[in-house]
Amino acid sequence: MVEKSIKEINSRIEDGSVNVVTAEEMVDIVADLGADGAAKEVDVVTTGTFGAMCSSGVWLNFGHSEPPIKMSKIWLNEVEAYTGVAAVDAFIGATQLSETEGMNYGGAHVIEDLIRGKSIDVHATAYGTDCYPRKLLDTTLNIYDLNQAIMINPRNAYQKYNAATNGSNHKIYTYMGTLLPSCGNVTYSGAGVLSPLCNDPNYETIGIGSRIFLGGSQGYIIGEGTQHSPQNNFGTLMVRGNLKEMSSDYIRAATFEGYGTSLYVGMGIPIPIINERVALATAITDADITTNVLDYGVPSRDRPKLAEVTYEELRSGTVEINGKDIPTSSMSSFKMARKIAGELKQWIKGGDFFVSEPVELLPKNTSCKPMKQRDRNLLVKDIMSTEVITINQDATFHKAAKTIVENAYTHLPVVKKDGTIAGIVTAWDISKAVAEENYKLVKDIMTKKVITANATDPVEVAARNLDLNGLSAMPVLNSKQEVIGIVTSDDISKLIARRQ
Amino acid sequence: MMIKVNISADIVGEPIIAESIIETGTILNISQAHFDSNHGEIIAEVEMSQFPKIRDALISRGAEVAILDNPIMRDEEECVECGACISVCPVKVFSFDREWNLQIDADKCIQCGTCLKMCPHNALILEV
Numbered sequence: 001m002v003e004k005s006i007k008e009i010n011s012r013i014e015d016g017s018v019n020v021v022t023a024e025e026m027v028d029i030v031a032d033l034g035a036d037g038a039a040k041e042v043d044v045v046t047t048g049t050f051g052a053m054c055s056s057g058v059w060l061n062f063g064h065s066e067p068p069i070k071m072s073k074i075w076l077n078e079v080e081a082y083t084g085v086a087a088v089d090a091f092i093g094a095t096q097l098s099e100t101e102g103m104n105y106g107g108a109h110v111i112e113d114l115i116r117g118k119s120i121d122v123h124a125t126a127y128g129t130d131c132y133p134r135k136l137l138d139t140t141l142n143i144y145d146l147n148q149a150i151m152i153n154p155r156n157a158y159q160k161y162n163a164a165t166n167g168s169n170h171k172i173y174t175y176m177g178t179l180l181p182s183c184g185n186v187t188y189s190g191a192g193v194l195s196p197l198c199n200d201p202n203y204e205t206i207g208i209g210s211r212i213f214l215g216g217s218q219g220y221i222i223g224e225g226t227q228h229s230p231q232n233n234f235g236t237l238m239v240r241g242n243l244k245e246m247s248s249d250y251i252r253a254a255t256f257e258g259y260g261t262s263l264y265v266g267m268g269i270p271i272p273i274i275n276e277r278v279a280l281a282t283a284i285t286d287a288d289i290t291t292n293v294l295d296y297g298v299p300s301r302d303r304p305k306l307a308e309v310t311y312e313e314l315r316s317g318t319v320e321i322n323g324k325d326i327p328t329s330s331m332s333s334f335k336m337a338r339k340i341a342g343e344l345k346q347w348i349k350g351g352d353f354f355v356s357e358p359v360e361l362l363p364k365n366t367s368c369k370p371m372k373q374r375d376r377n378l379l380v381k382d383i384m385s386t387e388v389i390t391i392n393q394d395a396t397f398h399k400a401a402k403t404i405v406e407n408a409y410t411h412l413p414v415v416k417k418d419g420t421i422a423g424i425v426t427a428w429d430i431s432k433a434v435a436e437e438n439y440k441l442v443k444d445i446m447t448k449k450v451i452t453a454n455a456t457d458p459v460e461v462a463a464r465n466l467d468l469n470g471l472s473a474m475p476v477l478n479s480k481q482e483v484i485g486i487v488t489s490d491d492i493s494k495l496i497a498r499r500q
Numbered sequence: 501m502m503i504k505v506n507i508s509a510d511i512v513g514e515p516i517i518a519e520s521i522i523e524t525g526t527i528l529n530i531s532q533a534h535f536d537s538n539h540g541e542i543i544a545e546v547e548m549s550q551f552p553k554i555r556d557a558l559i560s561r562g563a564e565v566a567i568l569d570n571p572i573m574r575d576e577e578e579c580v581e582c583g584a585c586i587s588v589c590p591v592k593v594f595s596f597d598r599e600w601n602l603q604i605d606a607d608k609c610i611q612c613g614t615c616l617k618m619c620p621h622n623a624l625i626l627e628v
């Protein structure tokens with residue numbers, strides 16, 4: 001059994017004899033020498049990741065103004081920061097949006113602009129006190145004018161990320177990027193073989209006080225991250241770093257269309273090889289790491305799992321779902337992850353970075369609970385009208401016209417023989433058929449692309465879809481795609497009025 | 501070369517494309533086609549030498565023809581080579597090489613704009 005202390009490893013870093021490899025290089029070393037041989041040979045394995053980490057932000061201290069102010073609200077380039085602490089401290093979070101630019105500029109952009117040394121417009125308000133009389137402040141400053149700019153990210157570097165696809169019939173915009181309809185693509189995140197927590201899944205070397213690569217500078221793990229859930233391999237980290245030492249090569253603002261802003265954070269964790277168990281864990285490959293492909297077309301906390309895939313499959317460019325090859329996209333950058341693991345390796349080799357003994361290892365037994373909610377989650381089936389008139393797709397178009405006129409509906413769901421949805425026919429489709437003297441069957445003139453609601457969708461989801469598509473009503477389907485009702489924007493407005 | 505043919509509502513029901521192809525004997529390699537009651541749009545590849553003939557044939561039947569010669573461009577400063585753009589492009593303009601560098605085969609681009617919204621770093625540009 002090989003046992004090495006952190007002290008021993010650090011003395012090798014000191015005298016230049018340390019052997020450092022990246023987690024990618026370690027795979028072959030363990031294959032050649034075995035865990036035992038690799039543990040003797042290698043002192044440190046470096047990891048890296050570079051991807052969107054929404055749960056990121058920076059504590060800023062502005063120094064006191066004259067006369068002094070106790071800021072109650074503050075905006076940086078029109079992005080609000082949180083200042084419910086002492087007088088001139090504020091936390092700028094990555095996903096807060098600009099009040100004028102919306103999704104094009106957010107907290108993440110403020111953070112990147114600070115790193116780049118750009119000037120930031122500050123606007124703050126206060127209620128005024130005897131000790132802090134000032135009520136309004138406007139100034140312009142850059143990162144050098146601040147006392148501190150300390151990045152504190154409450155949840156970074158997920159051990160594992162779910163992959164995303166979209167089983168619905170319309171394009172959706174998510175924090176996993178644009179998802180094309182009918183499972184047109186799959187997106188994923190994470191560095192696979194280089195992923196920090198995947199290389200020490202039992203947290204034998206990672207914990208409070210571990211020194212890491214963060215945004216191009218030396219930062220620290222300050223504990224487990226929020227939602228840390230090691231029991232199902234969703235461990236997370238809370239990290240700290242000095243923004244003043246970071247580089248915009250490794251901290252980048254991003255905008256996800258239709259979702260908002262986020263921060264791409266570059267992080268690398270060195271794994272000191274203290275024994276052969278740790279050495280073996282760092283031999284993990286893309287093929288060993290599996291993840292679930294979830295259907296983001298279902299806007300629920302419990303998204304259905306459509307497939308289980310490995311990172312090797314994801315990174316090959318296509319994955320198979322239900323017998324179909326679907327193109328994949330990574331949202332995080334493997335090339336950057338590799339660069340980070342390589343840079344950290346050079347730092348350690350050059351004696352510029354020492355590994356540290358954690359004060360306490362990360363907890364292994366916590367889990368992540370869903371939210372306790374007071375209101376009952378109302379579903380479409382609770383408010384839909386079940387008196388829905390449909391028409392068979394093989395009916396004549398005259399019959400459709402008659403049904404529409406008799407019932408004063410403008411939209412008529414069209415069904416197949418078995419009651420499943422086939423399309424929708426509107427008064428407009430009928431007039432068009434008349435104009436074209438095209439007296440055919442309903443199925444020839446109907447609109448096949450029909451926006452529907454599922455009976456089990458939350459009402460909020462149906463409301464959003466009605467809104468987005470500018471509709472006043474949608475047919476409601478059960479799990480067999482049969483039309484069982486209709487939900488209208490009227491039903492929903494009434495419900496909201498009642499709740500308020 | 502790539503071209504885009506637009507067909508307006510009043511003539512969308514007529515076999516303009518087929519007639520033009522037969523009349524000129526030009527091969528149109530159609531990569532995208534979209535038709536609805538309001539308009540029709542076709543993206544196709546055509547031999548440069550045959551382009552004037554088919555253009556004239558299409559225009560004489562009321563279609564609009566545009567050359568797609570402003571393909572996608574990438575701002576290398578902004579791009580982090582994540583590869584998010586790869587899976588949304590309908591004609592596979594983007595790919596990774598063995599070292600995970602993003603490769604762009606701009607000649608294939610049909611200027612649909614889908615990748616612009618996908619790119620988290622605003623690194624893709626399409627000049628109109």
Ligand code: SF4
Pocket residue numbers: 574578579580581582583584585586602618619620621622623624
């Ligand atoms: S999505 Fe944007 S940042 Fe990512 S590789 Fe494509 S162009 Fe580069």
Ligand code: SF4
Pocket residue numbers: 572588589590591592593608609610611612613614615616626
């Ligand atoms: S504009 Fe369309 S065709 Fe061109 S690269 Fe982007 S997605 Fe592909």
